[in-house]
Amino acid sequence: MKLIKSNIAYIVIASLIVVYFTFDAFNGIAFWQSNDVERNAGYHGTVAHSGYGVRFYHK
């Protein structure tokens, strides 16, 4: 009890940390995913590519 009373603030913080990362684990959230991931909302049509990361989308 004494341990809990004297460390109540840290117990709350540690619990929040565990809850936060548990939420991440259940939602597949990587704290660090690979760099430079570009997320696009979606497109329609075919994809052409010129290389070196430059893409053209043709409708």
Added chain:
Amino acid sequence: MATLNPKAFPFSDSITCPNCHKPITLYDHIACEAAACPSCYSYLLFGTDGKSYVKDRLVSIQNKPVLPIGTEGLLRDVEYKVIAYIEKKEAAYNQYQWREYMLYNYAKGYAFLAEFDGHWSLIAGKSFFPDLEKSKKSLENTALYQGLEFNLFNSYRPVIHSLIGEFDWDIRDERIKAREYIRPPFLLTWEQNQRTQQEDWYLGEYIEEREIAAAFKIPLGNFPSKVGIGANQASKHRARWNGALMISGIAIIAFLLIQLWVGYLRPETVLLEHSYSLDLRPRPADTAKRKSVMVTGDHKTTDSTATAIGNILQDSAKAIDSFARDTAGANVKPDSAGNFEFKSFKTPTFKIEDGPVPLEIELSSQVDNNWLSTTIELVSEKDNQTWSLTKDIEYYHGVEDGESWSEGGLHETVLLSEIPPGKYHVNMYPYSGSSLVNSLDVKVTESVTLWRNILITFLILCLYPLYCWYRARRFEVNRWMNSDFSPYQKDDDE
């Protein structure tokens, strides 16, 4: 709460000082062998006939006692009366001075309250702690009591500066050699009388002045202010460190169990594993040139002739492209940047059943002193949402000055976060610094263990215990600065 029992003390008695003829109150006259007059500081001894005589003259005391002689109090469930006050100092270092209050309990004997720089310890001998006789010194600056190790903090010869009160032995006749061992908040003191070679052990415990003030009903303002850190003062930082360590340990174990549970519910599953051969892509610049030839021919000939020639040229261009692919690496030229672009390809469709999940794409290629770069595009077949990035595989090796070296590797992984359930495929757009690279292995795994998340959680949960450890260590370093036996001496020197 226990109340003070005045029967625990014998009746007080009064004698007259042979020097100044002022009264001296004695609280245990029968056992008293020596006393100091609080008026003239004559040191009195009692002969076998019970009469006192002046053996010596003392200097006056330097500080007014916080606990006046004759004060009674109940401290830690033991009734005490203050019967003497002694000012002591180290023989070798006069600046180290401390004060001792001799407490008397009729049933249990003597205890001491020692004060140094405002830090107090309650000290008692074997009449309070019979197993003290089993204490022993070790060769490595430590002592053992009840199986617990105490560390040597100080070794000195105490000398008496002045005193008042009564004693059941000739305290001025003592020549003491002392060693203090600490295990905060405890203090183990070994004393040897140089005249008789008798050894004694005492056990002390750090005590806050407010507890003493409450026990003896002394105003807290009368107590001296604390200076620095007491030899056996308990470290609140250490207590915090212990607490933080335990809480973080429990949190880490809980988090690991949750991770195992998540791993059980969503095991790692390989969705796709395939090796793709890489074909060189025809360069757009070459095609434009060929089209230019066709247009030039059109101006110089009739329509039918032009059509025929155009067909021939188109067939020729196709043949050249086919030859270029077949002889990739031999005759194919790189683009203006010196890179070879391969045909893009699309993986078969795979399905993520439950999500969102982390998705790992592992790429492997047999590059040798070269590199392969590819743009990776994860495409959701439901709404064409994409996640795209570029990844490089590089592997270089060689021998330099007789030593082999290598850098990079043949594998790279890509981690994508929070991918919702659904059907997906991956588009790849590879290019390389060499036309000899001929394959790219792709492996897609869902619900991979997020080791970085686990590592970050560990690190975050370790931050506060580490901070507490650092503060606790600083506290100990400062404590041991007053000692000649500091285990942190080397650190201080650095």
